[in-house]
Amino acid sequence: MKLMIVGATGLVGRHVLELALADRAVGQVIAPARRPLATHPKLISPQVDFDRLPAEADWWRVDAVICALGTTMRTAGSREAFFRVDHDYPLAIAELAHRHGTKTYVLNSALGADADSRFFYNRTKGQLERALQTMGFESLTFVRPGLIGGHRDEFRPGERLATVLLKIGGPLLPRRWQINPAENIARAMLCAALGHKSGVHTVESAELA
Numbered sequence: 001m002k003l004m005i006v007g008a009t010g011l012v013g014r015h016v017l018e019l020a021l022a023d024r025a026v027g028q029v030i031a032p033a034r035r036p037l038a039t040h041p042k043l044i045s046p047q048v049d050f051d052r053l054p055a056e057a058d059w060w061r062v063d064a065v066i067c068a069l070g071t072t073m074r075t076a077g078s079r080e081a082f083f084r085v086d087h088d089y090p091l092a093i094a095e096l097a098h099r100h101g102t103k104t105y106v107l108n109s110a111l112g113a114d115a116d117s118r119f120f121y122n123r124t125k126g127q128l129e130r131a132l133q134t135m136g137f138e139s140l141t142f143v144r145p146g147l148i149g150g151h152r153d154e155f156r157p158g159e160r161l162a163t164v165l166l167k168i169g170g171p172l173l174p175r176r177w178q179i180n181p182a183e184n185i186a187r188a189m190l191c192a193a194l195g196h197k198s199g200v201h202t203v204e205s206a207e208l209a
């Protein structure tokens with residue numbers, strides 16, 4: 001299969017890329033990114049500006065897309081900029097891939113995604129999930145982690161604190177609030193892409209702990 005991975009330079013995306021390149025069922029990986037990735041014989045990584053995606057590029061013709069793109073409010077600097085990265089980019093990618101014949105889309109969403117939520121973050125993820133459901137993919141999967149575990153170069157004080165607290169209190173908490181290792185999320189997403197199960201599916205945080 002030909003698989004597109006978006007966000008392949010990120011914490012979850014790096015794991016998806018590693019698993020996909022090692023998987024015999026994946027013949028080719030297309031990973032559009034804004035910075036270069038290490039070369040691999042199975043990998044094509046076009047360098048793109050996500051505000052100006054090349055609509056007619058041949059590499060949109062893939063069997064499945066895995067999207068692990070996203071930013072933080074702190075990095076984005078404003079709600080508008082956050083919404084553009086976490087909602088508009090994944091949707092634009094879905095539209096272009098769908099137009100070129102892609103049947104399967106797998107999104108790294110988030111615990112609490114809800115289009116009507118009072119919280120901007122949850123609302124953004126929920127609105128994206130809702131928009132994707134109108135696009136006509138044969139197989140659509142939302143993987144909804146809680147706090148993602150794994151090594152980051154970037155310092156995110158809120159996430160560091162939450163990680164420490166969850167490590168201490170984790171065993172006492174319901175499974176859905178426990179840390180979700182990035183590798184578990186990546187496995188669930190690759191499994192959904194390869195499985196191509198028809199309909200809309202959700203993988204909840206409790207299954208990713």
Ligand SMILES: NC(=O)c1ccc[n+]([C@@H]2O[C@H](COP(=O)([O-])OP(=O)(O)OC[C@H]3O[C@@H](n4cnc5c(N)ncnc54)[C@H](OP(=O)(O)O)[C@@H]3O)[C@@H](O)[C@H]2O)c1
Pocket residue numbers: 006007008009010011012013034035050068069070071085086108109110111144145146147148149159
């Ligand atoms: N952090 C958590 O605990 C948590 C919990 C639940 C859900 N999530 C969601 O899970 C998803 C993946 O999270 P993650 O921690 O793996 O993310 P991450 O490590 O921050 O990686 C994000 C990816 O998105 C790309 N990206 C960010 N801003 C971009 C921009 N302006 N233009 C183009 N590409 C851009 C990054 O590319 P560069 O390398 O070029 O920056 C990177 O490949 C995100 O949607 C996030 O909202 C996170």
